[in-house]
Amino acid sequence: MAADAHRVGSHCRITFDDFAFSMRTARGGSGIRSLRATLGFALWVIVAACGSRSDAVRDDTTRAGVDAGATDDTAAVATAGNAVRGLALLNAFRDSLPAHSGNALRCTSCHLDNGTRESALPWLGTLSRYPQYRARPGIDESIERRINECIARSLAGKMIAEDGQDMHVMVAYMATLNDRARPAPHVPVKLAGRVAEGEGAYAAQCARCHGANGEGVVAVAPAVWGAESYSVGAGMARQFTLATFLRHNMPYDRTDTLTDQEAADIAAYVLTQPRQDHPGKERDWPKGDAPEDVAYTTTAAETAGLPLPAPRPLLPRRVQPVP
Numbered sequence: 001m002a003a004d005a006h007r008v009g010s011h012c013r014i015t016f017d018d019f020a021f022s023m024r025t026a027r028g029g030s031g032i033r034s035l036r037a038t039l040g041f042a043l044w045v046i047v048a049a050c051g052s053r054s055d056a057v058r059d060d061t062t063r064a065g066v067d068a069g070a071t072d073d074t075a076a077v078a079t080a081g082n083a084v085r086g087l088a089l090l091n092a093f094r095d096s097l098p099a100h101s102g103n104a105l106r107c108t109s110c111h112l113d114n115g116t117r118e119s120a121l122p123w124l125g126t127l128s129r130y131p132q133y134r135a136r137p138g139i140d141e142s143i144e145r146r147i148n149e150c151i152a153r154s155l156a157g158k159m160i161a162e163d164g165q166d167m168h169v170m171v172a173y174m175a176t177l178n179d180r181a182r183p184a185p186h187v188p189v190k191l192a193g194r195v196a197e198g199e200g201a202y203a204a205q206c207a208r209c210h211g212a213n214g215e216g217v218v219a220v221a222p223a224v225w226g227a228e229s230y231s232v233g234a235g236m237a238r239q240f241t242l243a244t245f246l247r248h249n250m251p252y253d254r255t256d257t258l259t260d261q262e263a264a265d266i267a268a269y270v271l272t273q274p275r276q277d278h279p280g281k282e283r284d285w286p287k288g289d290a291p292e293d294v295a296y297t298t299t300a301a302e303t304a305g306l307p308l309p310a311p312r313p314l315l316p317r318r319v320q321p322v323p
Contacts, residue, residue: 086173087114089166093155097166102156102276102319104216104228107170110154110236112249115174118183119248119255123174125182138286143171152321153233156276159321189243189260190293193268201266205251205258214273221252225273227315232295233278239293243267271295274313279321 091108094101108114115123130143137149144162147170151157160166203212209221216223223229235241247263249255258266281296288300297308 082169082172083176084173086169086171089170090114090173093151093157097160100151100155100158100160100319102158102317103223103230105155105222105230107150107155109222110230110245115177116180117249119186120245122183123177124180125178126174127171127178129182135287135289136284143174147171150234152231153278154230154236156231156278156318157321158319158323186244186248188240189247189263189267190240191243191260191264193239193243193264193266193271195265195268195272198265198267198269201262202269205262206266209252214270224270225275227276227318229275231276231278231317232312232314233281233284237271237275237295238291239264239267239271239295240291241293242271271312274315277314277317279317 089096089107090111091106091114093106094104110121111117111123112120115121115126118124127143130146131140133139134141134146137145141149142162144167147167148159148162152159206224209217210224211217211221214223214225214229216228230236236245243260243264243266246266247256247258247260250258250263282299284290284298285294286298286300288298288304288306290298290301290306294301295309295312302308
């Protein structure tokens with residue numbers, strides 16, 4: 001998942017003071033026209049705060065639709081200052097909110113191209129889908145709760161306040177993508193992975209960016225196992241989910257070159273490696289409807305006498321998910 005080549009600086013911590021002027025200017029305009037008019041200035045503020053990746057920030061934000069994607073209905077939320085700060089947090093979560101980060105990943109390590117790549121868990125049209133029922137928690141989830149689930153599981157971190165400013169600006173960025181059509185999902189790669197073959201394929205296809213030991217390469221690609229990668233409770237820790245993602249998005253510079261079987265093999269190998277635990281994972285899918293590729297035993301599945309997955313190697317949790 002070599003998305004870190006587009007990092008927003010290596011130590012990027014943005015404050016609301018940095019955006020005070022741009023946000024006041026945005027509120028002085030009208031709807032999305034104000035958002036477009038003030039975006040350039042807000043991006044300049046990001047460059048000043050974050051360092052040398054200015055072109056990547058400007059280009060990626062424009063492609064993401066902050067410049068032309070929001071509707072009048074979302075404009076009140078998606079002001080230029082809010083949306084750009086939200087994108088900064090999504091791109092530099094660990095540097096911006098270190099107390100809430102439990103590994104080296106960022107939100108856009110998996111949601112590629114700032115959440116706009118259609119094959120990589122896009123945020124296109126996301127806000128319109130929430131609240132919605134989700135089987136893993138067994139409840140109707142708000143978008144804020146869904147983001148916190150990603151923070152706790154994929155970033156192995158500590159959830160943030162759902163009514164706080166940091167959450168607000170991340171949702172504001174997603175609001176700029178809300179009028180873009182959500183693509184149909186790819187047919188999932190549901191093949192049994194072969195670990196031995198996956199080890200060889202990983203060495204040939206993945207190690208140059210993600211490291212021979214899955215540790216990642218700074219400013220190039222994130223860790224795919226170990227303490228700096230996603231926890232066992234993340235969606236990417238599921239065989240079919242990871243294989244499908246790999247099939248259509250990796251290698252980062254040669255997408256759609258893996259076969260279904262190669263993707264399944266690499267996923268199987270990666271998922272045999274150690275990663276952080278996720279406390280409370282046994283309570284997932286409380287109605288006993290866990291997917292067949294879930295990475296761990298749930299209480300509901302065990303009670304129902306369903307087949308249970310083989311144990312995986314787990315590392316101690318660095319940060320507890322709930323404050």
